Structure formats: C-alpha cells, structure tokens
Amino acid sequence: MEQDGSLFQELITQTCRLEEGIMYLNPNGKQRTPVTKWKCKAAIPSSDSKSSMEICPCYLLTVRVIRARNIHQADVLSQTDCYVSLWLPTASPDRFQTKAIQNCKDPVWNETFYFRIQSQVKNLLELALYDKDVVTQDDHLFTVYFDIAKLSLGEQVFMHFKCNSQRQEELEVGFALENISGPPETIITNGVLVSRKICCLEVRVVEKKKNKKEKKSVSKKEFSFKVQGSYEGTQDIMLGSDLVFSSSSPAKFHYARYKHPTLDVTLPGKKPAPSFGKGFDLYAKAEDCPDHLDVRLGFDLCVQEQDFLCKRKKYVTPALKKVLQLEQDLLDHETPVVAIMTTGGGMRSLTALYGSLRGLKKLNILDCATYLTGLSGTTWTMSNLYRDAEWSQKDLDKQISEARKHMTKCKANSFSLEYMKYYKKQLCQRRREGRKTSFIDLWGLVLESLLHDGKDNHRLSDQQRAIDRGQNPLPIYTAVNVKNNYSTLDFKEWVEFTPYEVGFQKYGAFVRTEDFGSEFFMGRLMKKVPESRICFLEGMWGSLFSLNVLYIWNSSHSSEDFWHKWTRDKINNIEEEPLLPVKLHELRTRLFTPPGPLGSALRSILTDRLCIAQDHNFLKGFQLHNDYLENKHFCRWKDTVLDTFPNQLTQSEELLPLVDTGFFINTSIMPLLKPERKVDVILHLNYSAGSQILPLDQTCKYCSEQGIPFPRVDLSEEDRKKLKEGYLFDGAETPGAPVLLFFPLINDTFQKYKAPGQKRSESEMEDGEVDLYGSCSPYSTYSLQYTEKAYDRLVQLGEYNILNNEDLIMQALHTAVAQKRRLKGQCTQKGTMLALTLRKQTDPA
Template identity: 80%
Template sequence: DVRLGFDLCVQEQDFLCKRKNYVIPALKNVLQLEQDLLDHEAPVVAVMTTGGGMRSLTALYGSLRGLKKLNVLDCATYLTGLSGTTWTMSNLYRDADWSQKDLDKQISEARKHMTKCKINSFSLEYLKFYKKQLCQRKREGRKTSFIDLWGLVLESFLHDGKDNHRLSDQQQAIDRGQNPLPIYTAVNVKNNYSTLDFKEWVEFTPYEVGLQKYGVFVRTEDFGSEFFMGRLMKKVPESRICFLEVWFGHLHLLVLLKEKTFGVYYLPRLLAGWPCPGQVGFTIFSPAEEEPPLPAKAQELRTRLFTPPGPLGSALRAVLADRVCIAQEHNFLRGLQIHSDYLENPHFCRWKDTVLDTFPNQLTQSDEFLSLVDTGFFINTSVMPLLKPERKVDVILHLNYSALDQTCKYCSEQGIIFPRVDLSEEDRKNLKECYLFDGAETPGAPVLLFFPLVNDTFQKYKAPGQKRSESEMEDGKVDLYGCCSPYSTYSLQYSEKAYDRLVQLGEYNILNNEDLIIQALRTAVARKRQIKN
C-alpha cells in the first residue's frame, strides 16, 4: 500500500506529458519562435516560493498575476511553496482552471479576508466549532495539538466558514495538465533533536506524500492512516486542507507565541471568550526586530499559555497535547526494514546530512509518528523537491526574498547541483528586483532567476516605463521591512491600501524584468538543444 522507489509516480509522469500541451505553445509565444519546440527542447520551468506569513501570501498573488500577463505562467510545470505561500496555493487550486483565467477575482477574494477584522474568529461560536473539530480528529485516532487549533483559526481568517477542501481534491486542477503541479513542503523532525541535528524533507502533492530521502510514498488520501510494514492497517479520513496548511507554515505562529503580550495576555482572554482592549487582527505587537531568532527546537520556545477555568477551557485543554509546535501524524514508514547497504545508496546520501543517519535504529521507520514542522525552522526555501534529478528542472523562478545563501550552502554540502550565486557587497546592501544566475560554471545546474521582494523602481514607476505623477508618488511607498511596516510577520490584517500596494509591487517586479525572464528561457532552450545534438 506504499510506493517504494525514487522515480516519479505514474500520475506525475502522465501529468508531465499533458502539461507539455500548454508549455510548448506558451514558450513559442513568449520567445516569439517561428515553430513549436520539440518535446525534448522544451525546458521544465518551476516557480519556487518562500515563506513570510501574510506578506508572502499577498505578494505571491501579485507575482503570479505578473507571470500570467507575460504568458510565462503557462510555461511553468511546477509551483512549490512553504509557509504563507502554501495558503495562496491552496486557495488557487480550488479552481480547476485558475491559471487559465484572469486572477483578479482570486485576488479580490483574498483581499476581503486579508482586510477583515479577525476578532470574530475567537468568538464563543467559533471556539465551540474548534472544540468539535478537534474532538472529531481525536476520535478518528489522530494526535491533536495546538497546531491543529491554529489551523482552524487560520481557516476562519482566510475563508467564510468551514472549508471541506482536501489536498487530493486538487487532482481536478491538474488532471488535464492545465495548471502547474503544486508541491507543498514540510520537515520531519525528532522529539529530542534540533532541526540542525535531524530533519527530513517531506513533499506533498495532490497525488502522493513522501520522504524523498527513503523513496517511500503513500497516496495523498491515505496520508494520516495507520501503516505497518507497508500495509494499510487502519484507514483514517483525509484531513481537510486547513490542517495541512498549518503544518506547511506555522513559524509565524511561534513568533506570535514568543511575544509575551500575545501568549500571556491576549491569547488566553481570546480563548476564554473575554473581551480584549484594542482591535485584535491588526498588529498588536511592537517587536524590537522584524524576525527575532527562534530556537532550532520547536518545543523549546519559552512561552506560557494560561487557559482560564470553565467548561470550554477545560474541553480545549483536554484535546490539546502538550507539544505546542509540532504536528504529528501516523508514520507510513513504520515497520519497514532498511537495506543493509542503505548508506551507499546515492538517493539516500543526497539527503543524508546528520550523524543520526548512520544509525538505522534512529531512522524514521522506527517511529510511531511523523513529527512535522514548518520548513522555515531549518531553511526558508521550497526548492528541494525541484532538485530531485527525476524532475529534471531546467529553470527556477525563485520568488520573494529568502535565505538564498543558506540554500546554496546546503546544496554545496550535500553535493546537490545548484547554480553558483555571487552577489556583490553593494547588491547585498541594496538588492535589485531580479538576478539571473545561469549556472554555466556548474554543469547540470538549472538556470536561476532570483526575485527578492524589494521596493526599488516601483517607487517612481507605476508600470514598466510609466512614471508616477506627483499625486501617485504616495502609492509607491511600500515599507516592507521597516520597524513601522504594515507587513510585519506579526500582522494578521492589512488595510485595503497596504494589501493593494503589496500585490501591485509583486506584479510590477515581474513585469519590469521581462527581458531577464526571456533570457533565462532562451538559455534553457539552447542547452536542451545542445544536449540533444
């Protein structure tokens, strides 16, 4: 009942064939070719996103609209995400034809939820609903935690009521190859070890969930069920998407919990249904720094959570486990036997990076549960699934500012082929809107287009080549990372103006660098032709 092997699953291979029917005409259009590319000449293009809470959720809408306007979105085969960008992705893939349509409707719907007051999510009615949902998950045989509760809260933040959408439902959005294949990422950790000492990449697609380190995968609808020695022992209903979204991205929650004002005062009062001064939903914090350092162990955050007495508080306390920051699901690797020569397997070695990997009894097949955390605990990137040799990715559009240096260092240490990235000291201090790293010095590396989330020429231009008038200069003032920025990781609600400006900035930075995007695609096509010849 589990799939063993490092090849792509049959469904993904079938998707790749269908996706070419969209990619090849799109490349002909974008590159202004006289003839269609042959199958072997069409590069595999991936759009890779990074985390950043509501900021990354919002900016991604703008970036994708920019790619759509350039017809580059139809050139993409994969779309990967973590943290806040996975919330955008899961919203988009509810529509089976989202990338074939104007994105204005999707952006408008997200705007409604991003700008609404969030206080109602902590009303007595919602708390009773949360309790009912958590109790149901416990009856199904799942381990519940505060992460599950936060997933329900996020659902109320971003939707109107209960959302019955599940990850496997997204198969309808890729069954004809009409959209890029979405890949969501998380990290499996161990209870008594930091992410620096032990972490394993977990990838989620509408088809299957798996750990690429072991080459073990299960159908997405079976994830969370009980397995032993590769056999399905007890079927558990597939989780609603809100519970997965919070596994993919809850680092921002830990930042919130670390803040005493929230963890000790606001949250208990909200959980109890007591009124709080001020407007919760706006930024209710005054952080000394934008992203304070977090411990490598999720459970080591110094937080205090006081739940006031009362039947509702007791019920919530009863269904929440004591581990605040880690989501646990039944381990589908449980009982599998590791081959005696596993350390010599090149697939395993690609992702082997800790001393624990040399001890078979310390590996994941011995654990009853997988312990899942936001990938951002280790590194703010969703690129790893794209670096599987089997996916043969030729071009990566790296959206939003993230730990690019960390990614390069990690790939170098692991022997994973990745372009060499050289940024001058001046560039590091004043990032541009886009950088092209063609990987010429690293044979086999994909072409990398790096789009930091910065406000550069957008300050003076409302569109490429169109200068702002004096009355429009205010719209170009987008404070992304300052101490008074409305886009802090702490922010759960934006003003309409702040939301619109961030979407427009994300779109502009794509449109203003059309030439570099076309150059990257031309480079990839030339390499594909050269390899064939």
C-alpha cells in the same frame, strides 16, 4: 480434565512461539495438532522499477556477553552492580539483559543470546551497560553500537571494546554468525527501506461446556493477549459465563514473521478455580499476508505525475514558442521544465504571491511553468487557487479580490465563543477518527476562519481535478520532519505533498495523498483514517508556533555552534580488538556516553518545541537496507546526525512530527532538485523577512554540502547592500544545475514607476511608498490583518517586480532552450562516435 488455579497461573507466564500454520493450545499451554508449511517463491520485480522483491537468507547470530573490566564507580557508597542490556530491533522487539553482578568493577556474566537476523537488513546491535539501583532509576553508563555486517559467516570472534582508554574500561563480547535452517525470507526493497514478510495471527477463546448440574457463573473473564512488536500490540477478549467467543471476531495481530514473535497470554485475575468452570481452549492461527504494499517504494515519479507531465507539455510547448517568438515548434527534448518556487512569510507571502502570479500571467509565463512549490504562507495562496480547476487560465482578479476581502476583514470574530465551540467540535471529531491532535490543528482551524467564509471542506486530493488535463502547474507543498530532543540543524528530513502523493525523497517512500494520516505497518495500510481537510495541512505547513529556544537563538545570532556541546549526543569511535577485515557497507563501532542530569535538562529546554503537528508514521515498521548508506538517492539527502544510527531513524517512530520548512531554510526548492523532475529553470520568488538573500545563501551552502548541482550565487558587496529587483544565475559553471532567476521582495523602481516605463505623477507618489521591513511596517510576518491600501500596494509591488524584469525572464528561457539543444547535440555526437567505433571493431576490412 478439571481446570485448577495452578494451571491457570502457569499459563499466565506461558509464552507461545508463533509459526506459520495453525496451533491449538489448552489452558495448560500444551500444544496440540501443529501444522507447519513452508513456501519458497522466485524473485518477482515489483511494479516500480526502483523497488524489487528479493529472496534473501536469514542467519543465526549468537552473542555471548562475557565480562567487563575496570568499570568506574557510579554509586557513592559502593561499586557498581553491572548488567548489560542487548537491543537488536531488526531481529526482536524485546530488549534482553544479563543478570546483575553485585558490587563489582570487573563483572563476569558468560551469558549467551540468540537472534535470527535478515541478511539484507542493517543490523546494529546496541550493548548498553547499566548500574542497577534499587531505589532510583538504573544508571546508564554507556552504550556500544556494533554493526553485525562486520562479522563473516561461519566464523566466531571475541571482541574487546575499549570503552574508556584513560580508565581502561573494556567490554568483552563473543559473536558467531551461522546459517539457519528453514527457507529464505521474501523481502521488498528499494535499496534504502526493506519491507519484510508479514503474518496475521488470529486468536480466539472457546469456553468449555459445563455439566448440566453445574451452576452457571455470572462473572466475566477477560483475557489479555500481547504480541510485542506487532501493529496491534495488546488486545483483550471478554467472555461472559455462557458466551462462546465467535470465530467470526477473533483478536488479530500483524507482525514481522521472522522477528522472534511471541504470543503472551494473561488469564483472568487470580480467582478461585470454581469461578472458571471447566476452563477454556485457546485457538491460534497464523497466515502470511499478501506481499502487496500500500506504500510506494521507489525514487521515480509516480505514474500520475508522469502522466501529468505529458499533458502539461501540450500547454507549455506552444506557450514557450509564443513568448520566445520562435518560428518553429519546440521539440520534446528542446522544451525546458520551468518551475516557480516561493518562500514563506506569513500573510506577506500570501499577498505578494498573488501579485507575482498575476505578473507572470500577463507575460504568458504561467503557461510555461510545470511546477509551483510553496511553504508557510504561500501554501495558503496555492490551496486557495487550486480550488478553481482553471485558475491559471484566468486573469486572477477574482481570486485576488476574494483574498482582499478576507485579509482586510476584522479578525475578532475568529476568536468568538461561537467559533471556539466549532473548533472544539472539529478537534473532537479528529480524535474520534484516531488522530493525535495538537495546538497546530487548532491553528489550522483559525486559519480556515481567517481566510474563508465558514467551513472549508476542500482536501489536498481534490486538487487532482485542477491538474487532470495538465491545465495548471503541479503544486508541491513542503514540510520538514523533525525529532524530539534534536535541533532542526541536527535533524530534519524533507517531506513533499502533492495532490497525488505525500512522501520522503530521502527514503523513496510515498503514500497516496488520500491515505496520509492513516495507520501503516511495514508498508501495509492497517487502519484507514479519513483524509484531513486542507486547513489542517495549512496549519502544519505554516506552523509559526513550532519554534524552540534554539531556533530563536539561531535566528538572532546566525549560529547555534555554541550550544552543540549541550544538544548533541556524545558519541565517539572506539577501538576494538581484534581488528576485523573491513567490509563494504559496515559502520564504525561507536560509544555513546549519556549526559548528566544538568545536560539532559538543558538540552530539553533548548530543543523542545512549543507545539507540533503529529500524524501517523507511514514508514512505521520498515527496516533499513544493509547498503542504505551507499544508495545514491539516500546520500543526496543524508545530512542528519542520526543517518548512521538506523535504529533511531524515522521508520522507528510511531508519529511524524512535521513543521514549517522555514524552521530550517525558508525555501520550497528541494522537491525541484530531485533529478527525476529534470527542472531546467527555477523562478525563485522570495518573500522572507530580514535578509532577502539569506535563504538563497543557505540553499547554496546546503546544496554544496550535499553534492546537489546548483548555480553559484555570485553577488557583489554592492549588490548585497542594495539588491536589484531580479538576478539571473545561469549555472554554467555547475554541470547539471538549473538556470535560476532570483526575485527578492524589495521596493526599488516601483517607488517612481506605477508600471514598467510609466512614471508616477506627483499625486501617485504616495502609492509607491511600500514599507516592507521597517519597524512600523504593516507587513510583519505575524500580522494577520491588512488595510485595503496596504493589501493593494503589496499585490501591485509583486506584480510590478515581475513585469519590470521581462527581459531577464526571456533571457533565462532562451538560455535553457539553448542548453537543452546543446546537450542533445552532445548526446547525438557521442552516439555517432560510439557507432563508428563499434563498426570499426566488427568490420574485417
């Protein structure tokens, strides 16, 4: 049949529903030879015991937007022209809306919308009321958040949402939840995140053969295909006059099978029909993707870390026996897990950590440690150390000398024209790889030149070589995930980096370190991007430039409460009629009132960050489980204002904005408080500027609010005014808390002693004058260069403060061993009593 322009125009707006199987479409949009097939699978446990594959039903949700009452006048000259927008992102990527009712404060719509929802997903429907404007942007009046979990299957309810009691504003909506035909859906979940069934659609276009007499067209035809909500989004296919689009290179789309997927086809521009010849055939084929995930869903330690722990014990157990001077070997259950935790502080923390580690090495404590964590400047030290696969088995003199060379060299060369060209070339290379670059990437390259000779090809995954036999502590680097338009106190999520994995403790989601920065969708690796050189991670871990106005205010005034009315969303619980029976896991119905132009502008000024690192989000596409707020793992880290707004959490973002952990709390302790790591002793090495006790106080407050076992830090006013070199908090009053050793960076007895028990001579007194925090101190957090004398003195101070507190460290280790033995004894006693009780119950005598 001859293809005419009207049929082409008809297909431009034609939408094709995607089902499993194969369908062939003519240009007029009529379907030919549909093939549909259903498969049902039994529940299969995944390889991770904390995640599982489940078969769960889908339901049909009917939403009828009925009417609104007493809507306040948004325009000066007329009543509102109201319409309602519906958004349920767990069911459809599209936003739907009613028609606009002109000039009416009591609009009536009576429009019905249908959604297919997954029963095990947290489905939060957003009903937004707008006033339509022709000239300016539509006014957003309010949004109602309604949890579909409130509804009962098979029932129909009509809800009256009281949006403003003073003005008696009300929105009336009807809901019905019913079973839906078809098989259930197979999902993979860890109780917090849900990965749903993914399909791959292949689309190809075949140009119909022309008659021999017909002249060949020299024009090219471009087809545009779009699957809203798919990983690919939109793709174009270009055909020449004689080209038949090859089946070997179709356009592909990966999408969630049950989220109302549609294929939108836009044909070549409006041209006369003869230029298109006899038309085209469109072939579409959809197939299920494998259920295997490339994102690990689970809260257990990864297999590689578990294997490392077994190997590390072969170093730790004999080392503990030696330093504690024990007569007998420690049993497995008696061996405490010891961790070294550091804080940030720019080059000051980089330098002082070298000294602390050398002190621990001289006390043979380094072989007793299982973990070493860092942030900001201490990550620069760690990444240098782990280039050497045997670093903790050596005296560290070589590493300290190498760092000294770079800390004292002139930094002007790092900003030379030659280096600028190198930076530009490297940033262009990252963009070609598919990364979004920022000033933080440039800062990482500057750090590379400051701390190394030439290009450094080291990558984080390369550090696996330094822990493959358990010969060094496992390094953990930390960052926080933030969100645009929110202060760090309102939204932050801990992210940990090891040579094995990068992931969120809060969501129980991890990817291989080699894959961090690659593109993922619903847990599947879609586009592999080469692993970043570690300098780019160092730039992000120590991103001194990712601050905002609120952070500066908070740093100087110790509170940002004054600004909360400007930077927090105005959200209130609202009344609704009728009162539905309270369901487990349901969220309260809430009302969001958008700020005015002044409030929005001020919020942007206060919360926007100067620059930020952004990597592809490996949580993209996941959805939250219906019970996620009750999951004990999620609750442990649930502390953001958006935790009860599942549509706005991290899985909905394209990119991860990651910043230095110091922009929340200057500590790298959080990975060590993960219960699965079972850390017994933490050596808290503090290198902060200003108050030495502040990061520890903030950690205590955070852990108390989150219900995380942590020792109570009980310091007298006298101690707070004049800190000692070391403190021991045994955590006896807090069950499950680790033993904490706290080492502030202070210059106390070092002024008079060059080594423990060795007083300085008159000629050596000058070497003890280390001005750490004075106005003329060379150790400012933003200082990039030290003199040789300043560098040596800071290293010596860090080492001395460790060596001078040997007894305190030994006391902590003895305490931990005693606690382990006592805990084992209690477990054995309980087991014996239980066995005796069972014997009495089963013994007739």
